[in-house]
Amino acid sequence: ELGTHILETGFKTLREWHDSGIDLDQFSINISMRQLTHYHFVAMVKDLVEHYLDDKLSRKLVFEITESIVAEDIDRVILIMNQLKELGIRFSMDDFGTGYSSLSNLNRLPLNEIKIDRAFVNALSHHEGDRAMVTTILKMAGILQLSIVAEGVETEAQLDFLRGHDCPIFQGYYYSKPLPKEQFVAYYRGHL
Numbered sequence: 001e002l003g004t005h006i007l008e009t010g011f012k013t014l015r016e017w018h019d020s021g022i023d024l025d026q027f028s029i030n031i032s033m034r035q036l037t038h039y040h041f042v043a044m045v046k047d048l049v050e051h052y053l054d055d056k057l058s059r060k061l062v063f064e065i066t067e068s069i070v071a072e073d074i075d076r077v078i079l080i081m082n083q084l085k086e087l088g089i090r091f092s093m094d095d096f097g098t099g100y101s102s103l104s105n106l107n108r109l110p111l112n113e114i115k116i117d118r119a120f121v122n123a124l125s126h127h128e129g130d131r132a133m134v135t136t137i138l139k140m141a142g143i144l145q146l147s148i149v150a151e152g153v154e155t156e157a158q159l160d161f162l163r164g165h166d167c168p169i170f171q172g173y174y175y176s177k178p179l180p181k182e183q184f185v186a187y188y189r190g191h192l
Contacts, residue, residue, distance in 0.1 A: 003035045004044060011052040011061075013181065018057055022188055028062040028092060033072055036065065042083045049087050058088035062113065066094050074105060081110045092149070097137060107144065114141055118152025118172070124161050131161070138165050 007029060014027045035041060049058050063084065069077055081091055092113035093106070097120055116137050123130035134150075141148040150162045153172035162170065179187055 003032065007045065008048055008052075011048045014057055014060065015052045017185070020185075022185065024060060026062045026090070027060050028064050030094065031063045031065055033065065033068055033077075036063075036069075036080060037072055037076065042080060045084060045089070046087060049089075055088060059090070061089045062092050063089055064092045064094040064115070067096065067098065069093075069109070074108065078108060078110060085110055092147075095151070097133060103140075111146055113147040113149060115149040115151050115171075116167075121150050121152045121158055121162070121172070122154070124158050125155070134162070135165050138167055142166075 010027070010029045014024075017024065053061075085091070090112040091110060092115055093109070093111055094115050095117040096114040098117045114137070116134060120130050120134050120137075124134060138148060147169065148167055149169040149171055150158075150167050151171050153159055153162065153170040153174045155174060159170060159174055176187055
């Protein structure tokens with residue numbers, strides 16, 4: 001029930017923001033594996049999409065999943081993800097590099113995006129191995145034609161390194177700490 005409430009609140013917020021002129025490129029919602037594989041999840045999401053969104057807005061939705069997905073029945077997970085993709089929803093693998101996903105499973109999953117875990121970004125200025133890991137993930141994402149987001153960007157040096165290696169999207173305290181809904185609206189309007 002909590003997961004359903006969070007999803008409905010997210011869908012309502014995306015609709016409200018769109019109607020008030022806040023035009024986001026994407027709107028991400030974390031989805032647990034238990035939630036994703038629940039027997040009525042796809043039907044529930046379909047109902048919420050039909051109630052709150054249209055085709056344009058549903059294509060802005062990104063469901064973030066973690067690498068723990070590979071512990072599930074991968075064929076069933078792929079089926080569920082493809083059913084949700086038919087609604088326009090995209091998928092991002094969160095905290096990439098910290099789990100147990102194999103490249104063969106990563107290639108099978110209908111992902112649109114991977115997010116480099118903040119631990120790698122945090123260590124960019126300290127460890128050559130972490131710099132190599134980040135550049136490898138960036139190259140791999142390019143080969144697999146996946147969008148990429150660097151999580152946990154906190155310094156200009158991190159941002160410069162990532163930009164210098166063609167990372168296009170950043171998330172972290174360098175831009176803002178997490179904000180409540182009303183403060184995000186003010187932040188968004190102040191940075192147009």
